[in-house]
Amino acid sequence: MAGEDGTGAPKTQAAPDEPRKLGRREVLKGLSTVPALGLFGYAWEKQRRYQQAKVDEIAAAAKAPEGLREINIALLGAGAQGQVLTDAMLRIHGLRFRAVCDIWTEYNQKRVVNSLKRFKHEPNAYEDYREMLDKEKELDAVIIATPDFWHSQHTVDCLKAGKHVYCEKEMSNTLEGARAMVAAQRETGKLLQIGHQRRSNPRYLHCYDKIIQEAKMLGRIVTVYGQWNRGVTPDLGAPDRYVISDARLAHYGFKNMHQFRNWRWYKGKGGGPIVDLGSHQIDIYGWFLGANPSHVMASGGNLYYDPKTHEWYDTVMAVYDFDTPLGPAKAYYQTQTTNGSQGYFENFMGDQGTLLISESEVNYAGQLYRDPNAPSWDEWVQKGYVSAPKEQETRAKSDSGAIADVRESVAPDQHTVPVTLRDPYHQPHLQNFFDAVRGQARLNCPAEVAYETAVAVLKVNEAIEAKSRLSFNPQDFKA
Amino acid sequence: MDEWKTSRSGMIAITVLRVVVGWHVLYEGLAKLTSPSWSAAGYLRVSRGPFSGLFHWIAGNPQLLDQANQITMYGLTIVGVLLILGLFTRLAAAGGIAFILLFYLCNPPFVGYFYSIPSEGSYLIVNKNLVEISALVVILVTRSGLFAGLDRILHLLVFRRTRLAPA
Numbered sequence A: 001m002a003g004e005d006g007t008g009a010p011k012t013q014a015a016p017d018e019p020r021k022l023g024r025r026e027v028l029k030g031l032s033t034v035p036a037l038g039l040f041g042y043a044w045e046k047q048r049r050y051q052q053a054k055v056d057e058i059a060a061a062a063k064a065p066e067g068l069r070e071i072n073i074a075l076l077g078a079g080a081q082g083q084v085l086t087d088a089m090l091r092i093h094g095l096r097f098r099a100v101c102d103i104w105t106e107y108n109q110k111r112v113v114n115s116l117k118r119f120k121h122e123p124n125a126y127e128d129y130r131e132m133l134d135k136e137k138e139l140d141a142v143i144i145a146t147p148d149f150w151h152s153q154h155t156v157d158c159l160k161a162g163k164h165v166y167c168e169k170e171m172s173n174t175l176e177g178a179r180a181m182v183a184a185q186r187e188t189g190k191l192l193q194i195g196h197q198r199r200s201n202p203r204y205l206h207c208y209d210k211i212i213q214e215a216k217m218l219g220r221i222v223t224v225y226g227q228w229n230r231g232v233t234p235d236l237g238a239p240d241r242y243v244i245s246d247a248r249l250a251h252y253g254f255k256n257m258h259q260f261r262n263w264r265w266y267k268g269k270g271g272g273p274i275v276d277l278g279s280h281q282i283d284i285y286g287w288f289l290g291a292n293p294s295h296v297m298a299s300g301g302n303l304y305y306d307p308k309t310h311e312w313y314d315t316v317m318a319v320y321d322f323d324t325p326l327g328p329a330k331a332y333y334q335t336q337t338t339n340g341s342q343g344y345f346e347n348f349m350g351d352q353g354t355l356l357i358s359e360s361e362v363n364y365a366g367q368l369y370r371d372p373n374a375p376s377w378d379e380w381v382q383k384g385y386v387s388a389p390k391e392q393e394t395r396a397k398s399d400s401g402a403i404a405d406v407r408e409s410v411a412p413d414q415h416t417v418p419v420t421l422r423d424p425y426h427q428p429h430l431q432n433f434f435d436a437v438r439g440q441a442r443l444n445c446p447a448e449v450a451y452e453t454a455v456a457v458l459k460v461n462e463a464i465e466a467k468s469r470l471s472f473n474p475q476d477f478k479a
Numbered sequence B: 001m002d003e004w005k006t007s008r009s010g011m012i013a014i015t016v017l018r019v020v021v022g023w024h025v026l027y028e029g030l031a032k033l034t035s036p037s038w039s040a041a042g043y044l045r046v047s048r049g050p051f052s053g054l055f056h057w058i059a060g061n062p063q064l065l066d067q068a069n070q071i072t073m074y075g076l077t078i079v080g081v082l083l084i085l086g087l088f089t090r091l092a093a094a095g096g097i098a099f100i101l102l103f104y105l106c107n108p109p110f111v112g113y114f115y116s117i118p119s120e121g122s123y124l125i126v127n128k129n130l131v132e133i134s135a136l137v138v139i140l141v142t143r144s145g146l147f148a149g150l151d152r153i154l155h156l157l158v159f160r161r162t163r164l165a166p167a
């Protein structure tokens, strides 16, 4: 090897330091970076052990502490949401996964079962939920996250088999289905919680209990605005090697793989974006306003997607009337699926203040604006109900250089909701359910409450079809 | 590079560079391989810039996405190992450049686009991807594997055989 070591040997080779013959030195040079790979392996092993230790830690923490009976649970529906719920449940004390049921045995079912095994659970896997109910006698509760059109049958059968049920929203895609669920709950006396998880979110609970009810900081809420804007999303698909046979799809009520993956968009399976997204937030309207709506008018359409594969409206705008205990109110809600700007939030506007809240705390920390004419909030700031105000200077000139006009209202003080949720969104709601199973809590979203929301939400699609303002009868909300 | 020579210390520095880049690429690949649920879908879906159409298309096509995931996971792992070992160095460097260039183009920090993905630094046109690409270009053109790497041994074996062959 000429040259490179400065011996002054002739430098004629093509590449720098091109070797000439294979000697010991050459071999050593050739192998000189192999130890780096060994070092990598060592670091990698350390890293893996560290991660496994973390996993073990969580698994150990989730073991029932002394005196806490383990609750035996099964997951029915191991899709996207089934996984989200599973991840949240793995952080809750005293749960034992006994079974996972999903018809997509070769993909979703496998994925969730594998993720549970990593946390030392040994769930049995089933394709047919009846077989699971037959065989898994010791189950206490079933967590249901199947497509909406299965909820009613799954919930009713699980309740009748003597299990407590946590069922995802929307309670059902039909009111008959939802009514059957309420009836089965009453008949069996088992618990039925519906997955409107904001009902257990400490931030929302704080807003309702402290800010709206106790401190009455908003005064009388007269108008509400809320939205879920989502950007264009491609249809869900599946790799060819995981495609489900037509016979199995048909057996479980799906026309084809596209419908199986995108059931939300199909009539008779889901309810479209207004039900999928809107129901979470319209649920909050009723909760915070303390009333069910009296009327709804709505406009919707299939403006963007192919109606053959997107049977439900991709864009919906709805206006509800409420007769609240404090007086009439109007609430607007929109969901559209072609532009995600400003995301999702609910905005409650009272004569003394405004509350802008969203499950997505990173995007909306929970802003409160006090109307300049409203009584002082000092007491509530001191009590820690809201943060100290950020003074909004009234600027003669705004950032853009535009001149403020004398007719404009003075910008209100801005406060924030001082409560934060550090756990996954669904964890507190699941925790509430399991606490109730242990007899230590009342459900935050029992069947009757979710039924009222289902009535309010499903009516929007009806109103769009009817092209007119529809009214609710107070009796409609009783299952 | 036939005309100029890199000094010995220069070659050592480039070898260190090669091992370090290889280490990073290898870990990127292995971490994805061993994560139960990694998919490029999320990254592709938020793609911005002149090539976003292509990336969105891949994200929306499950067959293609599946292949893209496999190629990325195994590709990065293999490239990483080869770079550390200095084996097929130029091929590995070229492969690494291709991968990272795709990552770069998926979310390029061009004027008007650099808000797209929350990132830990501030970038204008040049980001760490581009720096790593440049490092791989250096590794590629200086044939660092021949200096310290299995390529050296390989080269000698082949070289000797070709010399012996006509004899």
Ligand SMILES: NC(=O)c1ccc[n+]([C@@H]2O[C@H](COP(=O)([O-])OP(=O)(O)OC[C@H]3O[C@@H](n4cnc5c(N)ncnc54)[C@H](O)[C@@H]3O)[C@@H](O)[C@H]2O)c1
Pocket: A076, A077, A078, A079, A080, A081, A082, A101, A102, A103, A104, A108, A109, A127, A129, A145, A146, A147, A148, A150, A168, A169, A170, A195, A196, A197, A252, A260, A261, A276
């Ligand atoms: N609370 C929330 O924030 C939230 C968020 C997303 C979804 N959801 C709800 O969760 C539910 C599931 O939604 P997703 O996004 O997970 O859908 P998904 O299509 O990803 O998953 C549904 C799963 O159910 C399985 N399945 C279908 N029919 C079945 C049957 N008869 N028996 C057993 N398994 C069956 C499918 O194979 C699939 O794995 C829906 O009701 C949805 O509204 C709630």
